[in-house]
Amino acid sequence: MKQRLQQATLHRLLDANARFALGGNGTTNHCPMALCALAAMGAPPERLQDFFDMWESRYALAAPAATKVVERETWQAGVGNPTSFVALRDCFEEWIWCSGADAVLAQTLQHMPFAPASGAFHALIRLSYGLEAQHVGEIAAGLAALASGNLHIDTGSQPRTPAVSVRAGFDSLSRAVHGVQFDGGMITSRLRAAAAEPRFQAALPAAPAQPQLLDQMAQAAIALYWQTNNFTALHIVTGLHAARRVFEHLPSVLVSQLMPELWAAVCAAYVSIGAPALAPAAALLIEEDVLPDSADTWQDLFTTAIASDDDHVIKLVYTCYSENLRAPSPLYLAAAARRAGRVLQMH
Template sequence: MNFNNAIPLPDSIGVEMRDDPLHVKLNELLDANARFDLAAKGTTNHCPMALVALAEMGASPARLQAFFEMWALKYALNAPPVVTRISRREWQTHVGERAAFGALRLCFLDWIADAGAAAVIKTVFSEVPFAPATQAFHSIIRLAYGVEAGHAGEIAAGLASLISSHLPIEIRPDEGRREAEAVEAFDHIAKAFGGVAFTQDSITARIRAVAADPRFDLAVLAPPTRANLLDDLARATINAYWHRPDFTILHTVTVTRAVRVIFALLDDALVSQLMPALWFALCAAYATVGEHTGTHADIVDRDIEWPDVCRLAIASDDDHVIKMTYTCLCEHRRDPSPLYLASAARLVS
């Protein structure tokens, strides 16, 4: 069975880069981003992800430079110096060690130079429990953008983020757990946590609270076993976001697309092992949002097309607007739906 939906990514990712002026500038700025910390002022470092999305939507080199300068001034934090080195034989001993991000990044960067990015990604995903909720899903998203850009430094940073901030969602094995479609599973877990007030400030902290709550293990449903589950998740997340444009739900849309990029590098047997972790992470995110009580949102007949939406997104300094618009564009190209254009149009306006 083919889980990957055929995104053509070569085993040599991170080696060959496009040499047109736009991507030369993109690589220059991604290299410069290495001086920034994993965290940023009040957020995480979204700069490299936004730069890749801007470039792929057709932004000019000047626009990329302007966004980078804005981010450096308003949000960036300098990365602390790396005072120790981590060998590729001991990276697993630093799982969950936030302070090891810089050293892990250098470890993975050296390893990629020797073995190639695809081989390193496969090894990491085979040897550490999959934790897509890490850094509010941004670790996987950053890794996927690094893969798309073919930038070894960003691939290494995504892997280092995933390992150093590792946030698995542990669910006890239960052969009696009922299977459900994605939409039903999201609704079911949201209802189970209806009325629960989460006071934590961040998506990550709220997901941690859900994962530690016994009600989650009792209420969460099991994913159906089939090859097109990722497609079903993509449709369910954009449907949920259109009807309820919640900030957390936005991240479920962007991470589902990011996982598709990563899974395209892995064999089907490994993907089938990783898929439940994605399912439970998405369910945990929906538990933090609570039950949907709004009314059906009709798709407004807008006099706007994708070039207009992308132009507005490119002009934005909001990294989430940029990334979500790019995600909607990519997913619409893969599986056309009016919800993608409508959601992106609403976001940029």
């Protein structure tokens, strides 16, 4: 009964979120993503309502009215046009109701540049949460954000030698671009500047030809975030988790086609923070008795995250928990605890 009430509340609030713009007051509209993560961690209905009310009063901006109608046959005209978000969302929502989310995802992602870095990875993250919550409006909104804010990393047509591994690929980029600073107050601005940097274009290897590439990228991302405590690195971690969730809804052949674009986006994000050399894996290991990796420890972190109004605390704790279930690493627990404000007693 409690779970049904929680899900009903979540869907009601996600419906209400449609009146908010894609952006917020000085930020992206994180409200629906945070609500989904809160619900997944067990937040009760009243907490979901409190977070929604907080967001509406502090950050929400009214969504503009759609000035045009986008049809299924013409949706590609809105790709890369931020003003098309509402019209694209309405088009995708109707399409999903008719054909199903997985079919629409496959159809659209085959016919636009895959741009996982769009909106600093938030478009992909929003799409993944919409899929997890099984909320058609949010699936449509995430897909519309991915299309309208399409930040595609153009790597040109020249042949590139695949990196031996993700870490080897990062190492080659670090040697070429280490310490370079990119202008821009927003993550997306620095991403665009990094992608356009000639040294990045010259040094970028092709994606490693390995079947577990996404797992390797996730492992490198949590190591990068733990090492740097960098805000963009946090978005790489949550963005890769989102990619995993979205890819579960796509045919494996299409996932293989999209993976090089995900690799390029992650590499551009890495370079945008100065391409710091990754420390050896052994040097990053946290003593496992600092915080016991147990159900009780994670539940304590859930309790902290559920009480927080910081959407990045909420999403990172849930992401680290989910990724740690797949591929346990003390770095996930350590990173989640640090972001949630838990003190780690290092020995």
